[in-house]
Amino acid sequence: MKRLDFEPTFKCWRETARAALSAELSPEAISWSDGEATQLFEPMALESNQTRYNVPKRFMEVAERVVCHRSQGRWDLLYKVLWRITHGERHLLEVFSDVDTAALYKMDKEVRRDVHKMRAFVRFRHVVQEEEAWYVAWFEPDHHIIRINAPFFVDRFAQMRWSILSADECAHWDQRHLTFTDGVRREHAPNRDEVEELWRTYYSTIFNPARVKTSAMLAEMPKKYWRNLPEARAIPELLEQAPKRVENMIKASDAKQEAEIGKAVVPAADLDLESLKKAAAGCEACPLYRNATQTVFGEGPLQADIVFVGEQPGDQEDRIGRPFVGPAGAVLDRAMMEAGVVRARCYVTNSVKHFKWELRGKRRLHQTPNARDIEACRPWLEAELRLLKPQYLVCLGSTAANAVFGRPTKVLQNRGKWMESLYSKQTLITVHPSSILRARDPEQQEKAYGDFVNDLRLLVR
Numbered sequence: 001m002k003r004l005d006f007e008p009t010f011k012c013w014r015e016t017a018r019a020a021l022s023a024e025l026s027p028e029a030i031s032w033s034d035g036e037a038t039q040l041f042e043p044m045a046l047e048s049n050q051t052r053y054n055v056p057k058r059f060m061e062v063a064e065r066v067v068c069h070r071s072q073g074r075w076d077l078l079y080k081v082l083w084r085i086t087h088g089e090r091h092l093l094e095v096f097s098d099v100d101t102a103a104l105y106k107m108d109k110e111v112r113r114d115v116h117k118m119r120a121f122v123r124f125r126h127v128v129q130e131e132e133a134w135y136v137a138w139f140e141p142d143h144h145i146i147r148i149n150a151p152f153f154v155d156r157f158a159q160m161r162w163s164i165l166s167a168d169e170c171a172h173w174d175q176r177h178l179t180f181t182d183g184v185r186r187e188h189a190p191n192r193d194e195v196e197e198l199w200r201t202y203y204s205t206i207f208n209p210a211r212v213k214t215s216a217m218l219a220e221m222p223k224k225y226w227r228n229l230p231e232a233r234a235i236p237e238l239l240e241q242a243p244k245r246v247e248n249m250i251k252a253s254d255a256k257q258e259a260e261i262g263k264a265v266v267p268a269a270d271l272d273l274e275s276l277k278k279a280a281a282g283c284e285a286c287p288l289y290r291n292a293t294q295t296v297f298g299e300g301p302l303q304a305d306i307v308f309v310g311e312q313p314g315d316q317e318d319r320i321g322r323p324f325v326g327p328a329g330a331v332l333d334r335a336m337m338e339a340g341v342v343r344a345r346c347y348v349t350n351s352v353k354h355f356k357w358e359l360r361g362k363r364r365l366h367q368t369p370n371a372r373d374i375e376a377c378r379p380w381l382e383a384e385l386r387l388l389k390p391q392y393l394v395c396l397g398s399t400a401a402n403a404v405f406g407r408p409t410k411v412l413q414n415r416g417k418w419m420e421s422l423y424s425k426q427t428l429i430t431v432h433p434s435s436i437l438r439a440r441d442p443e444q445q446e447k448a449y450g451d452f453v454n455d456l457r458l459l460v461r
């Protein structure tokens with residue numbers, strides 16, 4: 001085995017990987033060394049190579065985040081996945097049950113979560129430097145995310161001069177240039193200032209007593225961040241007042257909710273799918289966006305002949321931001337494969353684009369969307385279907401059937417036969433794949449799965 005030395009940046013990894021691919025070096029033949037791990041093997045020099053490999057865009061997006069993961073194994077894993085994609089397994093990233101794909105998505109998820117945490121928990125402190133106001137924050141990321149996250153802070157705090165310090169790397173913004181310097185020790189960050197009082201007041205006003213779950217709070221806001229959060233000092237008092245405030249909120253909430261639920265406003269016509277997706281990312285038409293991590297929009301090619309509509313994203317979809325990538329997605333993938341339907345050529349979406357859930361213990365339990373949720377979200381589904389004009393439209397389960405037909409539509413009575421809907425002359429209703437997971441026993445499950453595959457076979461006849 002030989003050692004490949006490279007700078008631990010995405011650009012450098014990509015160039016080295018390209019050279020390794022063109023030298024036909026298999027993943028087993030090399031060990032990636034970014035200088036941090038022990039250097040066991042003999043180094044090997046590779047000639048730089050400009051060969052372009054046709055790799056799915058999704059891989060590059062995921063890889064750019066995964067290089068930020070702190071695990072040493074990320075370089076080997078990335079190359080292994082890249083090797084497989086370029087050696088006959090182009091759709092590897094859609095095989096969610098594959099060990100390498102799953103490991104890659106796990107790292108991706110951890111990095112994204114860390115990015116999210118940094119956005120939520122960075123608190124600037126006011127200092128005066130050479131008679132200029134400067135805002136400085138200390139942050140302890142789990143992964144190497146300072147660089148990929150810095151543009152977010154530039155956008156958000158463009159009018160401030162600021163530095164975000166960490167032990168890995170520091171980012172600085174002087175209202176014009178974003179620069180990076182080496183990491184520093186915690187003592188370099190200022191501790192306390194007058195901006196803190198402002199933060200505490202702000203936090204007290206946005207603090208929602210009805211959502212106080214101490215364990216969930218700790219999971220979301222690990223103690224390691226507390227010492228950097230001025231508002232942490234306000235928490236005990238706020239917790240004490242919480243029950244009374246909840247009571248008042250419940251009284252006020254019902255009427256307010258009614259008034260609040262609107263309908264998604266889809267931007268003017270002629271948008272493409274990508275612009276629709278961007279617009280939907282900011283949708284606040286109903287309250288579901290508040291508890292969801294992100295809008296999960298549909299995905300797949302505009303030319304797709306077959307469109308699948310599900311209910312709403314589940315827990316994993318909510319975190320990853322893509323439809324049908326959790327357990328129900330695995331059933332759907334398997335069934336599609338068995339029926340001869342290629343997922344990469346289909347468009348997959350949901351009737352409701354935000355995850356609706358309630359907390360039970362430590363789990364976020366799925367809640368079925370109601371008619372108002374479906375109604376509020378319908379403009380997005382309609383806009384997708386108008387653009388896609390599917391030859392075949394498949395409703396997975398009753399929420400999808402209700403959304404597509406615009407009225408209560410029974411699944412078991414109508415499954416497995418072609419029907420006409422507003423969006424496609426050939427609309428098919430079948431069960432939702434998660435109903436197969438809920439079957440009472442293995443026999444029932446096998447039967448339900450077989451029936452589901454048979455329904456999907458109608459798409460390839």
Ligand code: URA
Nearest residue numbers: 310311312314323324
């Ligand atoms: N169930 C759905 O209906 N959609 C998803 O994306 C995941 C689970």
